[in-house]
Amino acid sequence: MAKIKYYYDTETCRYERVKTSNFDIFLNAVGILFLCSIFGFGFSLIYDRYFPSAEEQRLANQVKVYQEALDKLEGEMSSIDEMMTVLQERDNDIYRVVLGAEPIAMEVRRAGTGGSKNLFEMLENGAVQEESIVTVEQKLKNLKRQMFIQTQSYDEVAKRALEKEDMLASMPAIQPVENKKMKRLASGYGMRIHPIYKVKKMHRGIDFSAKKGTPIYATGNGKVVKARKSNRGYGWHITIDHKYGYQTLYAHMSKFDVKVGEVVKRGQKIGEIGNTGSSTAPHLHYEVRYKKxxxxxxKYFTKDISPEQYAILLERASRETQSLGYSE
Known part of the structure; x- marks a missing residue:
């Protein structure tokens, strides 16, 4: 029951009843409704902030599932990326170095790599599924690119390995005559006394003294590019091209067992020692040429002698003895 309000009238000197107009009632009702609206809006904001709706909860759960799946995929790609880095470093630091190939810059190998965005950040931008797929696809694309470069590198390394095997078989690596006791080396490379003029002159090979008819062997795989019979200079001599810039020359021979154009193997007999051309005694003058x-x-006797025998050869080759012949 509403309270009846009174006021004191000074003119009549008595209490008079307060009369409420319709306008006052309207203003009071409007004020009450306004306050209720404000309180209702405030409670709604608080509820929405701390008590998500069913749809928002569903979306949050979906984002969480996406994030967990992406994190797992990121972890797997990171493992693959680490493995790829190890392969790239091993390729650059070992395989390509050993086989003489230029390293591939890591900037080239790994250009365009980058991580993916956080899904909650993408949620705020309104692009959960689209951007997550794009970023994952981009990283996979980068990994595929790195794998392609690595595959190309391994193809080159494999080719180099085959070339290396061929090069090692082709390079001069043994003595051209049998010399187990290391006593047949008569004159080394360098300034030596000329056998005729008796003055020091550059001797561009080494001389192996042996009886006429002693076998001469190819010191590496190659092709015979010259087999010339002459009465002066090198006398009867053979030149073998071993590719990769190497050639060997065998001079003062008495017999040829090969002809021009013939392919020979290391250790194959190519002829016999003689005393032809400008020679003062039966011997083999042997030269190695690199890029002419x-x-x-x-330096190229590495296959058929021990370190001790090599030391003996070095000592004998360093003696400034008289050469047994001279070149053209």
């Missing part, structure tokens, strides 16, 4: 320049053949 004579080099010391003593």
């Amino acid at each position: 320049r004579a080099v010391n053949p003593i």
Whole structure:
């Protein structure tokens, strides 16, 4: 029951009843409704913030599932990426170095790589599924690119390995005559006394003294590019091209067992020692040339002698003795 309100009238000196108008009732009702609306809106905001709706809860659960799946995929791709890095480093630091191939810059190998975005960040941008798929596809694309580069590199390494095997078989690597006791080396590479003029002159090979008819062997795989019979200079001599810039020359021979154009193997007999051309005694003058320049053949006896025997050869080759012949 509503309370009846009174006020004191000073003119009549008595209490008079307060009369409420319809306008006052309207204003009071509007004020009450306004306050209720404000309180209702505030409670709604609080509820929405701390008590998500069923649809929001469903979307949050879906995002969580997406995030867990993406995290798992990220972990797997990270493992693959780490493995790829190990393979790339091993390829650059071992395989390509051993086989003489230029390393591939890691910037080239790994260009365009990058991580994926967080799904909750993408949720705020309104692109959960689309961007997550795009970022994963981009990372997979980068991994495929790295794998393609690595495959190309391994193809090159395999080719180099075959070439390396052929090169090792082709390079001069044994003595051209049988010399187990290391006593047949008569004159080494360098300035030596000329056998005729008796003055020091550059000797571009080494001399092996032996009886006429002693077998001469090819020191590496190759092709005979010259088999010339001459009465001066090198005398009867053979030149073998071993590819990769290497050639060997065998001079002062008495017999040829091969002809021009013939392919020979390391250790194959190509002829016999003689005393032809500018020679003062039966011997073999042997030269190794790399890129058309004579080099010391003593450095290429690596296959058929021990370190101790090699030391003996080095000592004998260093003696400034008289050469047994001279070149053209």
